[in-house]
Amino acid sequence: MAATLTHHHADLGDVILHYITAGDGFPVVLLHGIPQTSHEWRYVIPQLANKYKVIAPDLRGLGDSSHPTDGYDKKTMSDDIWRLLKSLNIEKFYLVGHDWGGPIAFSLAAQHPDAVLKLAILDVAIPGDGADFSQNGRRWHHPLFRTPDLPEQLFLGGREHLIINWLFDNYGYLPNCIGEEDRKEYLRTYVKPGAMRAMFSIYRALPQDAEDNKAMLQANGKLKMPVLALGGDKSFGRGIETMESLQRVAEDVRGGLVHDSGHWVTEEQPEFIASELLKFFEAEKHTP
Secondary structure (H helix, E strand, O other), X not given: OOOOOEEEEEEOOOOEEEEEEEOOOOEEEEEOOOXXXXXXXXXXXXXXXXXXXXXXXXXXXXXXXXXXXXXXXXHHHHHHHHHHHHHOOOOOEEEEEEOOHHHHHHHHHHHOOOOEEEEEEEOOOOOOOOOOOOHXXXXXXXXXXXXXXXXXXXXXXXXXXXXXXXXXXXXXXOOOOOOHHHHHHHHHHHOOOOHHHHHHHHHHOHHHHHHHHHHHHHHHOOEOOOEEEEEEOOOOOOOOXXXXXXXXXXXXXXXXXXXXXXXXXXXXXXXXXXXXXXXXXXOOOOOO
16 A cells, blocks of 8 residues: 655744655654755655655755754754654654755764664765765865855846756766656745755855764764665765765764666665665664
């Protein structure tokens, strides 16, 4: 039976988060990337929801969540997710993050290691891990998005689709890996007032994120929970870099490559991602 997706909103005071739920069982939390929303998990959720209760929020400032003017450092964004889960009376959970959802997931796991029983990071590195998050300029849009004012001048006022379509065309293995209707759904939310500003703010917080992560690692050491790290092996996929990054910040890391996939692993290879997540969750069963 196909899982029934339900949409909700949680008013956390300084931000209202839209989130999707599906299924029953032990909680699995899915954090999306950019320029995506919780919609990126549409193929993965039904497979996980057969065994788990899935919660997939739209991050602060993105999707159908509200657009605060600040709070885009990853410690604050991870606290949004923590407060959402507390409001749902969820004390322990599995956590998955793709793209910028990965650093948010890392921050949440580092701050609440007893709650995050397993952590999966998809096609991203962790800021402050000792390497160059932007791959020495290969990910050229990182410094562009962090530049004050310029990206707003370039991409606002009806031009938002230019950068969103370019990223989808070039960062996947195949240019058409994200279909037209899905692009329209993403664009629907990114043209909302404040959404592109929020997106740029997430990148602009990178130096703070790196310092915050270094401080947490210095104070508490590497993450102790099991970690799954997967990177796309084509185009702008991170490849084995994702696993190497997590090995610098966590003790128990397994994973590798997502074959025939660029950066958009949850949409390019959803069957593989869902299968690997299920195997990871089922291994070394815990007692909640």
